[in-house]
Amino acid sequence: GSVLQHRPAAAHDKLLGGLLADGLDEGSCHSRYQSAMYRRNAVKEPSPHLVSKLRRHEALQRRCGPGTVAYSNAVETLRSGKSGGGGIGPPECRYLVSISYRGLGNRMLATASAFLYALLTERVLLVDPSNEMDELFCEPFPGMTWLLPPGFPLTNYTSFSVDTAESYGNMVKNNVITTGAGDAPSPHSQSPAFAYIHLDHDYTFHDKFFFCDEDQRVLRNILWLVMRTDSYIVPGLFLLTGFHEELDLLFPERVTVFHHLARYLFHPTNHVWGLVTRYYDAYLATAQQRVGIQVRVFGSREPSKVLEQITACTRGENLLPDVITAGDPVAATARHRRKSKAVLVTSLTSWYYEQLKSMYWEHATATGEALSVHQPSHEEYQHFGSRSHDAKACAEIYLLSLSDVLVTSGWSTFGYVAQGLAGLTPWVMHKPANDSDVPNPPCRRDMSMEPCFLTPPYNNCRNKRSAHSGKVVPHVQNCHDVPWGLKLV
Numbered sequence: 171g172s173v174l175q176h177r178p179a180a181a182h183d184k185l186l187g188g189l190l191a192d193g194l195d196e197g198s199c200h201s202r203y204q205s206a207m208y209r210r211n212a213v214k215e216p217s218p219h220l221v222s223k224l225r226r227h228e229a230l231q232r233r234c235g236p237g238t239v240a241y242s243n244a245v246e247t248l249r250s251g252k253s254g255g256g257g258i259g260p261p262e263c264r265y266l267v268s269i270s271y272r273g274l275g276n277r278m279l280a281t282a283s284a285f286l287y288a289l290l291t292e293r294v295l296l297v298d299p300s301n302e303m304d305e306l307f308c309e310p311f312p313g314m315t316w317l318l319p320p321g322f323p324l325t326n327y328t329s330f331s332v333d334t335a336e337s338y339g340n341m342v343k344n345n346v347i348t349t350g351a352g353d354a355p356s357p358h359s360q361s362p363a364f365a366y367i368h369l370d371h372d373y374t375f376h377d378k379f380f381f382c383d384e385d386q387r388v389l390r391n392i393l394w395l396v397m398r399t400d401s402y403i404v405p406g407l408f409l410l411t412g413f414h415e416e417l418d419l420l421f422p423e424r425v426t427v428f429h430h431l432a433r434y435l436f437h438p439t440n441h442v443w444g445l446v447t448r449y450y451d452a453y454l455a456t457a458q459q460r461v462g463i464q465v466r467v468f469g470s471r472e473p474s475k476v477l478e479q480i481t482a483c484t485r486g487e488n489l490l491p492d493v494i495t496a497g498d499p500v501a502a503t504a505r506h507r508r509k510s511k512a513v514l515v516t517s518l519t520s521w522y523y524e525q526l527k528s529m530y531w532e533h534a535t536a537t538g539e540a541l542s543v544h545q546p547s548h549e550e551y552q553h554f555g556s557r558s559h560d561a562k563a564c565a566e567i568y569l570l571s572l573s574d575v576l577v578t579s580g581w582s583t584f585g586y587v588a589q590g591l592a593g594l595t596p597w598v599m600h601k602p603a604n605d606s607d608v609p610n611p612p613c614r615r616d617m618s619m620e621p622c623f624l625t626p627p628y629n630n631c632r633n634k635r636s637a638h639s640g641k642v643v644p645h646v647q648n649c650h651d652v653p654w655g656l657k658l659v
């Protein structure tokens with residue numbers, strides 16, 4: 171009941187302003203239409219152009235997806251190894267297979283990036299079903315699966331790497347593909363049936379040509395693309411002049427790109443949604459404000475220093491009240507007592523949560539407000555390929571995203587996804603240069619809610635322009651938390 175009392179008028183729109191298609195079976199995926207009830211943050215409206223583009227894309231997925239004649243033909247072309255561009259003009263259905271790997275945050279950023287690339291290039295998106303993507307998330311497209319079905323002819327695609335001969339970078343390097351810089355590729359040049367797009371952190375000089383306009387013109391003629399990335403490559407797509415006009419129309423409010431993509435794509439399955447809603451309703455719903463604190467510790471930092479950073483940040487930025495350490499607490503007035511805050515801590519360990527909880531139990535708050543501290547799980551370390559572990563991680567990302575205020579840890583894709591889903595610009599706790607320090611300031615308000623592209627291309631394209639520091643495109647800037655990273659602002 172409490173959830174319903176608090177929901178703002180805007181959140182009544184269960185289709186998120188037209189972002190989501192209507193008419194899907196609600197029982198098979200409760201989160202799709204219920205999530206609006208749980209979000210109190212001001213809802214960001216998708217542009218009419220994005221809404222119509224999504225409906226057209228859904229139609230493309232239905233027309234060309236697994237089980238259609240078009241799909242069988244495309245698979246046959248791939249199996250035969252023949253060129254994809256045999257007919258007159260480009261084939262109607264072209265495909266992008268997105269390989270999912272690494273932690274859940276990485277996988278979600280990569281999938282959203284692949285989806286935007288598919289939208290921009292009018293390709294059917296098919297995601298690699300390994301790594302529980304099918305168990306964590308509902309199908310996003312009405313009436314057609316987004317999972318790559320069994321029987322895909324490139325049987326070893328999940329082990330494609332920087333050395334794969336069919337990677338776009340290697341094909342350019344070995345002159346299997348020529349770009350004819352500046353011009354459209356000759357209509358007589360043969361395109362391979364597929365190219366592997368390697369955008370992992372070890373990607374090479376030639377792989378980085380993916381982020382160049384002339385190479386995008388070549389890629390357009392290739393029937394199948396298989397992409398591997400663990401990053402949010404979207405800021406890189408904004409560097410491509412060929413996409414500027416469309417991106418401006420799709421996202422007039424540039425910092426909401428991931429917010430819209432994530433709310434469109436990622437609907438937790440009923441099992442995960444149960445974890446989210448049971449926890450929210452039991453521990454968070456009745457508080458007047460929810461403060462999410464995501465603690466992700468990289469390197470070998472002293473836990474006490476991390477705790478010091480958390481408290482210095484949350485008190486310094488007035489996100490959590492001070493405690494009274496000496497003297498008697500002022501009797502809380504009735505007005506103050508009615509104010510309540512719920513703090514949601516997520517972390518692999520329970521220590522930070524226990525410390526915060528004890529601190530606010532053993533000492534009164536200077537403001538008299540009641541404060542409760544919660545942590546859903548403490549998994550101790552990152553488990554790979556464990557279903558229940560991934561379901562908890564997914565639920566916690568969602569729970570964080572239902573906060574009213576977010577404090578995150580820099581460098582963490584887990585936090586990036588939570589802030590993007592929430593539509594909140596977080597306060598970010600940076601990693602100090604020296605593990606034994608507490609950084610000053612302990613945290614900083616981020617430039618935008620967008621995730622950071624952690625491994626962007628340097629020395630971009632053949633004209634050797636640098637893609638960095640806002641010199642190419644003013645709204646693509648270096649990130650605060652990762653100075654060489656790029657983000658939309």
Ligand code: GDP
Pocket residue numbers: 272273274275276277465466516517518547549551552553559560562563564566581582583584585
């Ligand atoms: P990143 O490593 O912080 O960029 O985030 P990823 O999500 O890509 O990988 C970290 C993985 O560790 C997550 O997917 C979880 O499996 C696990 N993990 C890290 N922090 C937490 C947490 O606070 N809660 C839970 N349940 N799992 C976490």
